[in-house]
Amino acid sequence: MSEAIVARATAAGGATVALIRVSGDRAIEHVAERSDGTLAVDAPGQSVTVGCVALDGCTWPARFTVFRAPRSYTGEDVVEIALPGATPAVGALLDALHAGGVRPAAPGEFTRRACVAGRLDLARAEGIQALVRARDDAARRAAVELTGGAVSGRIGALRAALIDVLADLEASLDFLEHEVDPAEADDVGARIDALRDTIARLVRGAEARQRVDAAPRIVLHGRTNAGKSTLLNGLLGHERAATGATPGTTRDLIGARVALGGATVVVFDAPGVGGAASVGDRAALETAERLRADAELCAVVVDGSDREPPPPPCATPCMLVVTKRDLARRVPIDGWCDAHRPIAVVDVHAPSGGGLTALRDAWRGWAVGAVAEDPAAVVGSVRAAVLAADRALAAAAETWRAGLGAEIAVVHLREATDALAGLTDGIDDEAVLDVVFARFCIGK
Numbered sequence: 551m552s553e554a555i556v557a558r559a560t561a562a563g564g565a566t567v568a569l570i571r572v573s574g575d576r577a578i579e580h581v582a583e584r585s586d587g588t589l590a591v592d593a594p595g596q597s598v599t600v601g602c603v604a605l606d607g608c609t610w611p612a613r614f615t616v617f618r619a620p621r622s623y624t625g626e627d628v629v630e631i632a633l634p635g636a637t638p639a640v641g642a643l644l645d646a647l648h649a650g651g652v653r654p655a656a657p658g659e660f661t662r663r664a665c666v667a668g669r670l671d672l673a674r675a676e677g678i679q680a681l682v683r684a685r686d687d688a689a690r691r692a693a694v695e696l697t698g699g700a701v702s703g704r705i706g707a708l709r710a711a712l713i714d715v716l717a718d719l720e721a722s723l724d725f726l727e728h729e730v731d732p733a734e735a736d737d738v739g740a741r742i743d744a745l746r747d748t749i750a751r752l753v754r755g756a757e758a759r760q761r762v763d764a765a766p767r768i769v770l771h772g773r774t775n776a777g778k779s780t781l782l783n784g785l786l787g788h789e790r791a792a793t794g795a796t797p798g799t800t801r802d803l804i805g806a807r808v809a810l811g812g813a814t815v816v817v818f819d820a821p822g823v824g825g826a827a828s829v830g831d832r833a834a835l836e837t838a839e840r841l842r843a844d845a846e847l848c849a850v851v852v853d854g855s856d857r858e859p860p861p862p863p864c865a866t867p868c869m870l871v872v873t874k875r876d877l878a879r880r881v882p883i884d885g886w887c888d889a890h891r892p893i894a895v896v897d898v899h900a901p902s903g904g905g906l907t908a909l910r911d912a913w914r915g916w917a918v919g920a921v922a923e924d925p926a927a928v929v930g931s932v933r934a935a936v937l938a939a940d941r942a943l944a945a946a947a948e949t950w951r952a953g954l955g956a957e958i959a960v961v962h963l964r965e966a967t968d969a970l971a972g973l974t975d976g977i978d979d980e981a982v983l984d985v986v987f988a989r990f991c992i993g994k
């Protein structure tokens with residue numbers, strides 16, 4: 551067991567209850583020394599003791615949960631201390647534990663120890679990090695897929711199939727005179743291609759996932775006076791952007807996070823098409839142009855009492871928002887919809903909030919759907935390892951098809967197997983562990 555470490559598992563600051571976690575060598579003894587005698591050093595695993603911590607002559611009520619190795623998060627002896635979340639009590643207990651020789655934990659150190667002990671693989675550890683950071687339901691669901699082992703299972707199956715190809719080729723090396731017949735050669739090439747297809751699916755899912763993690767961007771696009779800024783304000787429930795009857799009121803990009811109940815998007819209001827263009831305006835228009843090309847969705851906004859909407863400015867998916875539904879509807883949209891296939895058409899009256907629920911629902915459906923195809927996505931260091939395996943597989947396929955022989959292909963296939971090894975088995979490469987867990991928070 552490694553030296554004992556300690557950290558708050560709950561957020562810093564005052565709270566009803568704070569949780570402090572100690573893990574490692576003599577963890578139970580260290581905590582018992584700080585208790586008022588209620589926590590016994592031979593307390594059994596999975597036991598809860600209600601007692602007190604004794605600090606500088608004060609006692610604070612506490613609940614000690616003991617997990618004995620190997621049946622704990624880290625695989626070591628662990629004690630979790632729940633005590634009143636008053637900052638002085640928590641600080642005094644941490645100080646006392648440090649003075650007794652328990653080291654403050656580094657970021658992610660508990661999860662790192664779990665990985666080293668083989669309690670978690672790297673894919674599941676990434677899932678824990680994603681879960682801590684999840685800001686909405688979509689992110690939480692994807693993180694749970696990772697921690698639940700959906701990704702580990704898929705990578706494990708991929709690695710098993712890879713080892714199969716490797717074993718067949720290695721067997722052929724034992725027969726030095728053995729000529730590889732063309733049918734067999736095609737088969738090996740096809741099997742490697744199939745492995746690469748599996749990796750491509752895993753990585754595509756990850757890209758969709760990252761888009762949502764970063765909050766997908768929706769840019770409002772339309773003529774001046776279409777009601778874009780009024781729409782943004784209506785969605786936010788306060789005056790974020792200036793509005794006005796004079797065309798060209800908005801002169802710059804304005805971005806704001808909009809919570810959709812289960813998903814979050816960033817909505818950008820932009821200068822209207824056909825506005826005045828001074829030098830400053832032109833700079834803003836160019837920025838808006840770049841954003842439109844990058845954004846995940848373009849919401850074309852059209853005044854319902856006006857003429858046909860402008861075409862979407864980019865190839866990203868688009869949606870049509872028809873504003874001013876309190877005015878007589880004149881805008882023709884059938885031809886526009888046939889030409890540009892919006893993913894939805896929503897009528898709104900932003901000043902009163904009319905239609906905004908339908909708009910939020912349409913956006914949420916789109917944002918969640920962006921990951922629904924493949925929620926078991928690979929992220930972070932898992933993604934890097936999977937891509938490294940893919941590069942090695944590409945080299946294996948190329949050298950095999952070029953007729954360079956099984957020896958060379960075997961070298962590349964071994965590289966691919968090694969790249970995936972740490973993901974589903976225990977990992978003991980210190981450098982890799984440093985990179986992975988540096989991004990975790992202290993206490994996890």
Ligand SMILES: Nc1nc2c(ncn2[C@@H]2O[C@H](COP(=O)(O)OP(=O)(O)OP(=O)(O)O)[C@@H](O)[C@H]2O)c(=O)[nH]1
Pocket residue numbers: 772773774775776777778779780781792793794795796797798799800801820821822823825873874875876877898899900901
């Ligand atoms: N009747 C009615 N007027 C609206 C509605 N939405 C916006 N307006 C008015 O339309 C005018 C233009 O609204 P803005 O939100 O400033 O339009 P915009 O698209 O941001 O315009 P630019 O910034 O010039 O590109 C303002 O006078 C708004 O009060 C609506 O639903 N009904």
Ligand SMILES: [Mg+2]
Pocket residue numbers: 778779780791792793799800819820822
């Ligand atoms: Mg505006």
